[in-house]
Amino acid sequence: MLQQTRNLLMWLEDEGLGCLHLIHDNDTKFTASFGELLRQAGVEPLTTPIVAPIANCYAESWIGGFKRECLNHLMIFNLRQLDYVTAEYTRHFNELRPHQGLENTPPCLVGRDPPPPESTAGSIARDRILGGLLNHYHRRAA
8 A cells, every 4th residue: 555655646746736635434454654654745644434434425426427427438548538538527417417416407506596498499409428428418599
């Protein structure tokens, strides 16, 4: 685990990326030396609460959906491609995709005035995202 942590820290430095926190569970592989190595690099390790089964549920749900809906259907060849796929999926998830738990609105519209109802005139258009792996349907202006 320590070597993987060193590799991560070197990669972050090479990419010019900063990291303030690293969230992990209470697994025994995250030893005191692991935490100390992170602190020396200016990263604060944060552990999830003990006996709190829903502490990671939202992140795990999003990651699981991302894997099922995108990564299982694509061959990723480099980090740049992975960044692009992740950004497109995130945009689709937050801005276009309706969520039943949010009254069929995308998360970015929660707390805002609802958009005006779409007219029933005009044909239905499909926006293909990631080559048609994800789709967004909307009405064209009449």
